[in-house]
Every structure is written in C-alpha cells, then in structure tokens.
Amino acid sequence: MNDEYGIYYAEGVAERHLAQARSLLLWRIGSMVLGIVIAGVAWWVWPEQFGAWAPWIIGTSAAAGLVSVGFSVIQLLRVRRDAELARPGLAIGLNRDGILIGQRWLVWPEVGSVVVRPGALGSSTALVTTGRDRSTSRVPLDYTDTMPATLDAAVRVLSAGRAWVDLSRLD
8 A cells, every 4th residue: 555645846847837938028028129110110111191190009019018028027927936946856745644745744633724726827826735833835736747636636545534635716
C-alpha cells in the first residue's frame, strides 16, 4: 500500500508561461506604437483629410494601447510571481501524517482548509492551504503535473477524510 503521494512541478512550464507573457507585452507595445505612427504619418501625408480627426485618432490609439499594455504588465507580474514559486522539484507532498505544500509542513489536524482558486489575468490556478493558525501556503497548480480532482482524491484518502480540496470555485 502506497502511503505517500507527490506532486511535482512540470519542467519548463513556468519558463514557457513567462516567455509568452513577455512576448505578449512586447507585441502590445509594438502594436500601440505602430498604430500611433500610422495615424501620425496619415496626418502628415493627408493633412486635409485627417487634420481635425488626427489628434483624436492618435489619442484613442494611445489610450487603448496603454490600457492593453497595462493589462499585459499585470499579467507579466502575476506570471513572474507564480514562476518564482514553481521551482523544480516537489510542489505538494501528501502522506498519512500530513501535507507538505510549498516548503511548509502541516499535520492533518492543523489543516484548516484546502481550496483551489482559479487564476485571473495571467495568474495560475492555485492550491491555497490555510492552517488553523490562519497562515496560508500557495502552490500554482498550472505548473504541476496533476489535476485538481486527482489531488482532491489523494487528500481525502491520505487524510482519512479529515481534509479535502474545495473545488467549488472552479465551477
């Protein structure tokens, strides 16, 4: 009978997510600059047709571009935060005595809740464990080699029903 269950960070996933977030940010900056340049060139080449509207077109392009770049910056920061947590090796360890989440060990009676929170604006779906002392530990699940329902089954079995993973926020 196997009384241990380990969940590991998948190799290279964090780096790929970080590279995609950087690429998206650079793409959005480039698109914003290109839109402003095209409007400026059109204003310069055809001043009669674009004269009155050019400042509005340039301003709208800049404002929309800045909002888009702002969302990309937030996404990059969230992906970077998750990637820093996702170091190669064991992410979550379970056995009959307790749970190791991140670098924190909790015996089953100390576990207050285990919740899966969906990601938003680039952040990963996270497993958040709160101890009875109200301290929390977080693991980005999108960078691991497991599915939330599999994790829930392992937690229920190894804790002998004393703990479970709350998956209700994924609905």
